Amino acid sequence: MSRIGVFICHCGLNIAGTIEVEKVVKLVSDYPEVVYATDYMYMCSDPGQDMIKEMVKEKKLDGVVVAACSPTMHETTFRNAIASVGLNPYRGEIANIREQCSWVHQNHKEIATEKAVKIIEATIEKLKLDMPLIPLSVPVTKRALVIGGGIAGIQASLDIADSGYEVILVEKNQSIGGHMLQLSETFPTLDCPQCIATPKMVQVGQHPKIKLLAFSEVEEVSGYVGNFQVKIRRKASFVDWDKCTGCGLCMEKCPVRVPSEFNEFLSKRKAIYTLFPQAVPNKPVIDSNNCLYFTKGKCRVCEKNCSLKAINFEQKDSLVEEKVGAIIVATGYDLMNKAEVGEYGYGKYKDVIDGMQLERLLAPAGPTEGIPYRPSDGKIPKEVVFIQCVGSRDPEHYYPYCSKICCMYTVKQAMLYKHAVPDGQAYVFYMDIRCNGKGYEEFLQRGIEEDRILYLRGRVSKIFKDGDKIKVWGADTLTGRKIEISADLVVLAMAIIPSKGAKKLAEKLRLATDDYGFLTEAHPKLRPVESLTAGYFLAGAAQAPKDIPETVAQASGAASKVDSLFSKDELYHEPIIANVDEEVCVGCGNCVNICAYDAVELDLKTKKARVNPVICEGCGACSAACPSGAMQQNNFSKRQIFEMVNIFTV
């Protein structure tokens, strides 16, 4: 015989305005095995909780039903309350008579009251069969994995390492830094990005707690929060980085010249190369697709000139295994390919470039030392047209979203162009100007007023080559005209999309993404740096387009989540998980196929299902799919559910 206490909350008028609470208390008090029933204004308040605690002790209750709001809101509150006075928290249940009763039947008070009683009675039936469960505890490996070495990954790694935990930073390119290192100057301060980022990069390279694995990619992840096993592929660079001192002689001697990815194909690099002079690590990589030895079996000039014998053409990829407790995904962004846009030439015009290409042309250390010469003939452009929103805000053909940063970098680029070519003219075709950061609006007005950039409000319908000029057909909706400009150079602000390979990685890690490949956060407002999967955190543009200050803030936020995870020595896992009755199980395997978390496997020898209690998230799918009833969920057994159904159908 149980001794159950029922506590009914008014929730102000939310419940009491529709449900006759006194009547419910009276009816419920007479229900079998209920020894105490009462009501209160706000059960979740301190006095409300105290009342529950007192009554548990006084009436020696062995089970508590709180009839109130949704479990999502206060299940934890009430379970903690009863646990504090020695009652097992899983002997406490919430009967939702607000969201599922008073809020949806506001015009039917009598029926709502009847229904509330039934909800409480059903919950009592469930509670009678609830077992006093003990949460499982798992140890936490206090090491973090950060995937992506751009500014987000760099910041997160430094924050976690500075808190005293070890970090493994994996970056697919041969140097960390990401796109920020390609930029010319950053808005709104016109800081040199290489100057502000390289100190952080050096810190990462030298930090005793950071293990930097550059030119590497995550191959496989298994396990669960606090206990991940990660396989990382260290790609063959064909240079022994332990022997190499970064002297650069091999790069000087290499005869091959191919288009440079870092310089957005505006200049050439060698087949053995580093990305830029301040690279961390500052060690070269051989591009086997273009190296003369790998393609034709000749040359080997780099090897001949390396006195430290650091060149190793036989080097193979290697796999490294690491154990970590938390993973931050900071894989960043790329620009949409301009070759996808038909009305702007499908990428075939040399003098129609994208924003990143202009960054390289404007960068003082770039291929043209900061003067934006036309890629086609090297002349200085006197009239430059900037087109915003290319591929963005276009639900019909490309991406419906706004890429957030283009308005700001376009005005910055137009200003830098004017500083480099003072007698030139910059035009910007825009739809709206989005300047929502600190100092951004002032920066825009400075650009317009001081550098006299002409802003034309309208999109561009078509651009094409006319002689050695690029004809631009745009609109100025403020005067209702079609505007034609014969430009020397056209710069497209292409849509921001997730980094190449990010989608595949998300699939490997089983992380939720949206339709465009951006990682999905646990809650868009209140949990922006956590993913839906426990143990994975998000930082930077991998989650959505954003600028550098937001990226750095988010990276620190993700790092602090990791720190709080690591502050515990043990993690508690909810025990409302699936359970197999081996005597009943016939080994059909339905549960294995249906589990979204890979938490069930079929033991090949005994032919029985086996649940991994730490990975199981208690979703109930396997219990529903089990044809024999062998699989049941703790405190959600078939019997419990039927008892609840009986209350409603009688």
Add this chain to the structure above:
Amino acid sequence: MKTEISIKNIKSKFLDKVEELSEENLYACYQCGKCSAGCPSISEMDISPGEIIRLVQLGQEKEVLDSKTIWICASCFTCVTRCPKGVDLAKVMEALRQITLRKNVDYVSPWSIPKEVLSQVPQIALVSCLRKFSA
């Protein structure tokens, strides 16, 4: 110039008629101007194509129906192909023309075409011209 707007002309029968005939939601247009930017006939128009939608939204029936624009439109579908919101402006223009034509008012009446022109132009020009412009 000053234009007073209120629920009367924003929720006008004119807008309803245009949306019904064209099966387009005019509120999907965010006035980006791409249609105007690509329109080959804009030099002969008095109001730019994108502005026509704006005026319909503001309930300015007379100004729109009296414009040259809706009759200069050649239904080339360039705007339709490029509109980022998928608004079929060619259908909107047709709806606006039809509002006048269906009152039995010709824009071009067959008898007004000079004899020399009739014998000069190919049949297809006459067929399509009269289909578009006569009641």
Add this chain to the structure above:
Amino acid sequence: MKISYFPGCTLKTMAKNFEDSAIASLSFLGIEMVELPRWNCCGTVYSLTSDDLIHQVAPIRNLIRVKEARDTRVVALCSMCYHTLKRANKLVKEDQEKLDKLNNLMYREDVKYNGEVEVLHLLEILKNEVGFDQVSKKVKMPLKGLKVAPYYGCLLLRPAEVGLDDPESPTILKDLLESVGAEAIDFPYETECCGSYHTVVNVNLVVERAHDILSFAISQKAEAIVLSCPLCGFNLDHRQKEIKEKFPDFKSIPVFYFTQLLALSLGLDEKVCRFELNFIDPRPLLKSKHFIGGV
């Protein structure tokens, strides 16, 4: 091989040069274009209002004729016919209610239409049925050294769901021109509207459009224009008289239907090309390139 052929009004009169050269070329390539019996006007221009079902009767009736001819495909040459037939076909294929209403309206027809016919353009036949490489093989006189501006106009390519090729960067005419040995220039004005039916009441508009298109082609060193629509043909060819009146410095440029160049390259007699129907005489250009003989 035989295929049903829909000529449309103008191909039988002012644009007979288009029809004759097409039929002759296809016949040489092994395809017999069988004119649809009892065809009627295609119903151009496709009606853009939602409630205008009566205007779909003309195009759908033509598709019934195709069914009666026991064929499932019909080929059109004129861009406007192609566009109207194809769009009407798509409308009824996607809306059973409209199709039923149309069949009821045409109750006196022996056959009902149920979306069985596919509307094709001759260029599609050349690309997919014959293949441009096969065309190349049959070319007797490659049109070497002839620089041509391929012109598509509007209705062949737009809207994208009934278009023949990519509306921003089509290549089908270029592929054809290259298969017959000619050189197609890069021509951004290839998809710009010629002014269409405004040629009846607003000649100035057409003159402006045509002038822009032709001048750009000439500035890109094109020696001829090639196209596929009798209305575009009239606006770009015949209206050169009015263009010259408004722009005295304008240099004329011959305009061909693509089948005329095809027929020439296949070695067919000049007569099937009916060059006398081209307004700007193309013969001096062709003679200078030694594609035709005579003085």
